[in-house]
Amino acid sequence: MIEATGLTKRYGKTLAVNNLSFSVAAGQVTGFLGPNGAGKSTTMRMILGLDNPTGGQVTIGGKKYHDLKEPLRTVGALLDAKWVHPNRSARAHLLWMAKSNRIPASRVDEVLETVGLTSVAGKRAGGFSLGMSQRLGIAAALLGDPEVLLFDEPVNGLDPEGILWIRKFMHRLAEEGRTVFVSSHLLSEMALTASNLVVIGRGQLISQSSTEDFVSRAAENTVKVRSPQLAELRDALQRASAGVVAEANALVVSGMDSDKIGEIAAANRIVLHELSPQTGSLEQAFMQITGDSVEYHTGLDAEAQHVLESAK
Amino acid sequence: MNLLAVERIKLFSTRSPWWCALITLALALGFAAIFASAQSADTPVTLSATLFGGTQFGIAVVMVLAALAVTTEYRFNTIRTTFQAVPHRSPALVAKAIVLAVVALVLGELAAFGALGLGMLMRPNDGLGLHSSQDWMNVAGLGPVFAISAVLAVALGVLIRHSAGAIALLLIYYLAVEELVQLIPKIGHTIHEWMPFNVANKFLRGSAVIDGDGGGPAPSDSPLSPGWALAYFAGIAIVFLLVALGVAKKRDA
Numbered sequence: 001m002i003e004a005t006g007l008t009k010r011y012g013k014t015l016a017v018n019n020l021s022f023s024v025a026a027g028q029v030t031g032f033l034g035p036n037g038a039g040k041s042t043t044m045r046m047i048l049g050l051d052n053p054t055g056g057q058v059t060i061g062g063k064k065y066h067d068l069k070e071p072l073r074t075v076g077a078l079l080d081a082k083w084v085h086p087n088r089s090a091r092a093h094l095l096w097m098a099k100s101n102r103i104p105a106s107r108v109d110e111v112l113e114t115v116g117l118t119s120v121a122g123k124r125a126g127g128f129s130l131g132m133s134q135r136l137g138i139a140a141a142l143l144g145d146p147e148v149l150l151f152d153e154p155v156n157g158l159d160p161e162g163i164l165w166i167r168k169f170m171h172r173l174a175e176e177g178r179t180v181f182v183s184s185h186l187l188s189e190m191a192l193t194a195s196n197l198v199v200i201g202r203g204q205l206i207s208q209s210s211t212e213d214f215v216s217r218a219a220e221n222t223v224k225v226r227s228p229q230l231a232e233l234r235d236a237l238q239r240a241s242a243g244v245v246a247e248a249n250a251l252v253v254s255g256m257d258s259d260k261i262g263e264i265a266a267a268n269r270i271v272l273h274e275l276s277p278q279t280g281s282l283e284q285a286f287m288q289i290t291g292d293s294v295e296y297h298t299g300l301d302a303e304a305q306h307v308l309e310s311a312k
Numbered sequence: 313m314n315l316l317a318v319e320r321i322k323l324f325s326t327r328s329p330w331w332c333a334l335i336t337l338a339l340a341l342g343f344a345a346i347f348a349s350a351q352s353a354d355t356p357v358t359l360s361a362t363l364f365g366g367t368q369f370g371i372a373v374v375m376v377l378a379a380l381a382v383t384t385e386y387r388f389n390t391i392r393t394t395f396q397a398v399p400h401r402s403p404a405l406v407a408k409a410i411v412l413a414v415v416a417l418v419l420g421e422l423a424a425f426g427a428l429g430l431g432m433l434m435r436p437n438d439g440l441g442l443h444s445s446q447d448w449m450n451v452a453g454l455g456p457v458f459a460i461s462a463v464l465a466v467a468l469g470v471l472i473r474h475s476a477g478a479i480a481l482l483l484i485y486y487l488a489v490e491e492l493v494q495l496i497p498k499i500g501h502t503i504h505e506w507m508p509f510n511v512a513n514k515f516l517r518g519s520a521v522i523d524g525d526g527g528g529p530a531p532s533d534s535p536l537s538p539g540w541a542l543a544y545f546a547g548i549a550i551v552f553l554l555v556a557l558g559v560a561k562k563r564d565a
Contacts, residue, residue: 045564045565048396049395049396049399050392050395050396050564050565051564051565052562052564065399066399066400068399071396071397071399072396072397077396079392080389082388082389083388083389083390083392083393084388084390085322085325085326085384085385085388085390086388087326087327087328088322088325088326089325092321092325093325095321095325096318096321096322096325097393097397099314099317099318099321100314100315100318100394100397100398100404101397102314140393
């Protein structure tokens with residue numbers, strides 16, 4: 001549905017997005033994952049034709065955004081909830097947007113109802129809380145009943161209730177058969193919402209796969225084993241070339257699944273008290289994968305070192 | 313037509329245009345009243361003095377109104393939403409310029425005829441009224457001059473994007489630069505003859521020398537005929553608007 005090929009954006013000397021190619025399948029929630037500053041927002045702005053790519057192109061359903069007639073009916077987007085005139089009422093904000101793409105005014109009340117803002121529709125948008133602004137932004141995105149929806153960090157800064165609401169909403173949109181492309185810097189959040197992931201770091205594609213694949217590849221699986229014959233078990237496992245780390249009263253085995261460990265233990269007549277597969281935390285895994293590509297990572301480390309040394 | 317409605321909704325759903333409109337009318341009527349009451353009874357008040365508030369200060373406020381209509385969109389990033397809805401950008405900006413021109417036109421006519429009416433009411437014996445085509449141009453012409461000034465301000469708003477910057481530039485230019493240019497030796501006066509607001513004044517007031525101390529601003533020294541003066545003023549606004557459209561189209565929103 002969304003197809004980016006060789007997308008590149010350069011601001012002066014900095015390369016914000018570098019030769020990025022990916023595709024977003026129709027009728028699914030696709031997560032757009034990357035650390036802050038990886039180029040997610042820039043990419044989204046290019047999809048919407050707000051920023052001109054330095055190179056490459058991006059199409060929506062085979063068309064460039066500029067070639068869409070009444071684009072709000074095809075693509076709805078929430079890039080920043082605060083992109084509203086603070087003195088304009090929520091209804092007036094939606095009304096002018098609707099008018100610009102020949103969307104009937106009755107649709108404005110419909111979307112306000114959908115996001116639960118009917119009671120404050122006449123109030124100044126500037127007085128809205130972040131959660132309410134976010135809902136207004138979603139109402140604006142839904143205005144044209146679009147097939148494709150883009151959300152940039154929609155849960156950023158929201159309270160748990162707001163996050164849950166957004167998460168459920170995304171699922172609902174996908175169930176209705178819409179294409180949802182949502183960015184986040186939190187893998188744990190994406191694991192709950194997205195079925196596919198486009199992962200970028202420093203403006204470059206790191207991987208595109210199903211969320212499941214990414215998560216299982218990301219998390220290095222280990223198995224925790226407890227046994228009264230720890231030393232024997234350790235030798236046996238090391239002979240089978242598994243990675244073994246000793247913990248208090250237990251071994252943490254990597255590079256071997258629990259079935260195999262159990263079989264080895266049985267073959268050596270070793271009693272096991274515990275044999276439990278451990279799944280690594282998603283955030284850890286994500287950091288591992290994007291670690292090299294975090295923009296300010298190394299700079300920060302060096303700076304911290306510098307500050308520490310000068311303090312001595 | 314749709315886009316005109318869009319810009320109309322945007323303009324009137326915030327407060328600053330209403331305030332600017334009120335201030336424009338208050339200045340036009342207020343100065344008419346001041347001139348009418350301050351002038352001694354034996355010197356008649358002239359038409360251009362009656363219109364002083366509108367022609368001198370009203371334009372400035374109308375330009376602030378028009379510039380703000382654009383710069384607040386950049387300030388609050390609604391310009392991005394606008395360009396998202398209208399990806400070709402120019403139609404949206406042209407619609408904005410048209411809506412502001414129409415609003416300025418209506419304001420100009422209200423200000424001018426309001427001031428004239430007030431003047432006639434307060435000085436019934438001074439012969440104020442629409443006696444010649446020049447008088448008509450002086451009064452009814454305020455609307456078109458307001459409209460063209462608004463288009464100019466929209467263009468500058470698009471180019472500069474910041475409220476404070478755009479307003480400062482417009483006001484300093486309007487209130488100081490055109491006058492100060494005359495201080496340049498030799499060529500100063502020639503340049504001044506072609507400065508846009510000076511030329512606009514030619515359309516409004518012609519070159520008739522106002523004798524006595526009837527008050528009001530000095531006539532324009534532009535060599536153009538009133539009709540050509542208006543065309544020249546409009547031409548400058550359109551050139552600025554075209555440049556602004558070109559820049560807005562290329563620029564990242």
